[in-house]
Amino acid sequence: MRHTSHTTESILESIAEAYVSVDWDWRILHVNHEAERFLDKPLEDLLGKSLWDVYPDLVGTNAYYEYHRAMADRSAITLEEHSPRRGIWLELRGYPTEEGLAVYFRDISDRKHVEQALEESEERFRATFEEAALGIGHVAPDGRWLRVNQRLCDILGYTRDELFLRTNQSMSHPDDLHEELDLLSHLLAGDLSTYSIAKRYIHKNGAAVWVDVTMSVVTPRSGASRYLLAFVEDITGRRAAEEQLRQQFVLTRSLTDSTTEALFMMDTAGRVTFLNPAAEQLVGWDASTLVGKVLHDTVHYLKPDGTRNAMLESPLTAVFTTGTGVRNHEDTFIRRDGTFVPVLCANAPIIDPSGMIMGAVLAVHDNTERKRAEQAVRESEERYRHIVDTTFEGVWSYDEHSITTYVNGRLAEMLGYSPDEMLGRSIYDFVFDHDLALAREQFTERLDGSKDKVEARLRRKDGSALYYLSSASALSDSGGRRIVTAMISDITALKRAQSDLERAYDREHRISETLQRSLLIMPPRDGFRGLTIESLYEAAWEEAQVGGDFCDAFSVAGGKIALILGDVAGKGLAAAARTAEIKFTLRAFMRDTTSPSLAAARLNEFVCEAQTLPEQSDDMIVGLTLAVFDPKTGALEITVCGAEPPLILRASGPSEEAPASGLPIGAISGAEYDQITMQLNIGDTLLMVTDGITEARRDNVFFGYEGMIRLAAQARSFPALGQIARAILGGAQNFAGGRLQDDACLLLARRTMYVG
Numbered sequence: 001m002r003h004t005s006h007t008t009e010s011i012l013e014s015i016a017e018a019y020v021s022v023d024w025d026w027r028i029l030h031v032n033h034e035a036e037r038f039l040d041k042p043l044e045d046l047l048g049k050s051l052w053d054v055y056p057d058l059v060g061t062n063a064y065y066e067y068h069r070a071m072a073d074r075s076a077i078t079l080e081e082h083s084p085r086r087g088i089w090l091e092l093r094g095y096p097t098e099e100g101l102a103v104y105f106r107d108i109s110d111r112k113h114v115e116q117a118l119e120e121s122e123e124r125f126r127a128t129f130e131e132a133a134l135g136i137g138h139v140a141p142d143g144r145w146l147r148v149n150q151r152l153c154d155i156l157g158y159t160r161d162e163l164f165l166r167t168n169q170s171m172s173h174p175d176d177l178h179e180e181l182d183l184l185s186h187l188l189a190g191d192l193s194t195y196s197i198a199k200r201y202i203h204k205n206g207a208a209v210w211v212d213v214t215m216s217v218v219t220p221r222s223g224a225s226r227y228l229l230a231f232v233e234d235i236t237g238r239r240a241a242e243e244q245l246r247q248q249f250v251l252t253r254s255l256t257d258s259t260t261e262a263l264f265m266m267d268t269a270g271r272v273t274f275l276n277p278a279a280e281q282l283v284g285w286d287a288s289t290l291v292g293k294v295l296h297d298t299v300h301y302l303k304p305d306g307t308r309n310a311m312l313e314s315p316l317t318a319v320f321t322t323g324t325g326v327r328n329h330e331d332t333f334i335r336r337d338g339t340f341v342p343v344l345c346a347n348a349p350i351i352d353p354s355g356m357i358m359g360a361v362l363a364v365h366d367n368t369e370r371k372r373a374e375q376a377v378r379e380s381e382e383r384y385r386h387i388v389d390t391t392f393e394g395v396w397s398y399d400e401h402s403i404t405t406y407v408n409g410r411l412a413e414m415l416g417y418s419p420d421e422m423l424g425r426s427i428y429d430f431v432f433d434h435d436l437a438l439a440r441e442q443f444t445e446r447l448d449g450s451k452d453k454v455e456a457r458l459r460r461k462d463g464s465a466l467y468y469l470s471s472a473s474a475l476s477d478s479g480g481r482r483i484v485t486a487m488i489s490d491i492t493a494l495k496r497a498q499s500d501l502e503r504a505y506d507r508e509h510r511i512s513e514t515l516q517r518s519l520l521i522m523p524p525r526d527g528f529r530g531l532t533i534e535s536l537y538e539a540a541w542e543e544a545q546v547g548g549d550f551c552d553a554f555s556v557a558g559g560k561i562a563l564i565l566g567d568v569a570g571k572g573l574a575a576a577a578r579t580a581e582i583k584f585t586l587r588a589f590m591r592d593t594t595s596p597s598l599a600a601a602r603l604n605e606f607v608c609e610a611q612t613l614p615e616q617s618d619d620m621i622v623g624l625t626l627a628v629f630d631p632k633t634g635a636l637e638i639t640v641c642g643a644e645p646p647l648i649l650r651a652s653g654p655s656e657e658a659p660a661s662g663l664p665i666g667a668i669s670g671a672e673y674d675q676i677t678m679q680l681n682i683g684d685t686l687l688m689v690t691d692g693i694t695e696a697r698r699d700n701v702f703f704g705y706e707g708m709i710r711l712a713a714q715a716r717s718f719p720a721l722g723q724i725a726r727a728i729l730g731g732a733q734n735f736a737g738g739r740l741q742d743d744a745c746l747l748l749a750r751r752t753m754y755v756g
Helices: 001-012 033-039 064-073 109-131 148-156 160-164 175-186 236-258 276-285 297-298 370-389 411-417 432-449 493-513 513-519 572-593 596-610 703-717 721-735
Strands: 018-023 028-031 077-081 087-097 098-107 133-139 145-148 194-202 208-218 227-234 262-267 274-275 329-334 340-351 357-366 395-401 404-407 454-459 464-478 482-490 531-538 549-556 560-568 622-629 635-641 648-649 676-679 685-689 744-751
Touching: 001 370, 018 033, 018 648, 028 033, 033 098, 064 077, 064 087, 064 098, 077 432, 087 109, 109 572, 133 148, 145 160, 148 160, 148 227, 148 531, 175 194, 208 236, 262 276, 262 549, 276 329, 276 340, 276 357, 297 329, 340 464, 357 744, 395 411, 395 635, 411 454, 411 464, 411 482, 432 454, 432 482, 432 596, 464 493, 531 549, 531 721, 549 572, 549 744, 560 572, 560 685, 572 596, 572 622, 596 635, 622 744, 648 703, 721 744
Parallel strands: none
Antiparallel strands: 018 028, 018 098, 077 087, 087 098, 133 145, 133 227, 194 208, 208 227, 262 274, 262 357, 329 340, 340 357, 395 404, 395 482, 454 464, 464 482, 531 744, 549 560, 560 622, 622 635, 635 676, 648 685, 685 744
């Protein structure tokens, strides 16, 4: 028995594990050397002692309860426990014995560290796999998805479970599948270690998703089946950007080819690397010849005076060294044929991402027309200055602060000052105190762009009144200041005689009433197919209709319709007689031609010749508007002779002023007249008025053409032409205080239908 016990102890001492046994009362019976090393106590402090008395810190631990369970159930236990006291991990195995319980334990810290490292590695792999910006998938050789990350699900629009039911091939775009299957076969055969392909997958929503796929074969060391590792990058946005860049390139090339500005690109040596068609046309060199040449040595080496133009001294080449371009640089280039061309240049450096100057781009504008225009402006300004200084009218310029900036000699003479005495003074220094409020109102309106004629008075140096009539326009100078320039006509003598003239006019007006009425036979309202006509005449004086205003409408050759509105200068019997002569002579002329400009020219010669006859007491001047309308096409040919331009009230859209003008009939023999063509659409209305409307006056302010346009815009929605005519006439009368200063005539024509 003693031999057996000795043998047992020898065995327990020889094993690598620590061994401790306890009896049924938990007293320690055996401790081998390995256990003694772990327990850090001598044998005499252990043997025979209660395990829980020696190590009270074990009470309540997992090991404590497991030992008791093993003792009670007589069952083996195995557990792993961390020892805070020693800072190590232990593997504990307990086995029931006849004496009580045998416990084997060993240090497994190294294994636990390896396991922890492996677990952390697995966690890092899972995190890398799941949180990667790329889609990642494991694919079976037959194309089944084995494992996918969330990014791949997001790219394709499917959940993991949905992808596991699909294959890589079934989700590929049919047009891309053949190429990928060919690469896949070479990869699986070992001919390729990896491949990359730009392809399209079909998203769950049916849309094509562009991706870059990199595929490689993975053969696990464990001997498990090999699989394919797929990295999938969504490049839909990049493809869209590339397409946008391609379109931008096409657009840029289109712009450079279509722009009228000459464009050159050069390297840092000044050699041409690109030029557009406009540049070829400017210098006379084609791109195939000029590319590679130094631009300066080809088109910029000489000055117009024949001296050499050194490249290093040219402002255009400084950009290569300083990186600073020029703008609005005036220079001269030499064409291939040796002629000089004035140019306006701007250039800028081409800089790479590192900040290095790679070259420059040069934009060149042919400055020939501008130079000619500048010369013409200088000549025009000289002529203007001469005219202004010698004109019979006064010229007055003042700025936005009412300070006089220029007066001509005539204006200074009108007011009794020298020009120097007026310069720098406020215009209000020459206004009577009673007129200051009105003067300030007129000043504001002119700054805002009003061109209405103004009649008022100024205070001369001697305190007397100068009555004047003026028109003005406001422009901005090069410094941005608003400058008003007014033309001043002295009407003092006219004002004195005005009362007598009005009385004389009234007498003559009454005498010629009967003749005037005979001339005012208005055109028929519905006498022309496809066109409705309305006319309205209003005499300046209520008691008679005497004046030179008239309108007419009649058919001419080709089914066309002539529309005439005229104003013969003068009043009374003479004006009425002239009106009749003009009206019926024009009818006769337009039987021979339907061209309004030719008819106007012929009528002008007729009137000019009539003025040379002995019985002609004074000049006959006629303001006239001729319009010939083709009801088949809607074309409207218009000639204006010293009259207000017609206005077309569009059925839809803004009103449109006819851009026509010309000299009055009878002004100059041999005058030529232009005609313009406009389109009168269904529902559009042609409006023609005499100056009795636009020159309606309130105090010293004229109603103006702009006032007539405003009234027409307000009234154009009226269904009847008569309503529009009366609204315009009534508005002018209201502006003038109920009475016009001149006779007024309106002619309106509305296109109502197509005429075949």
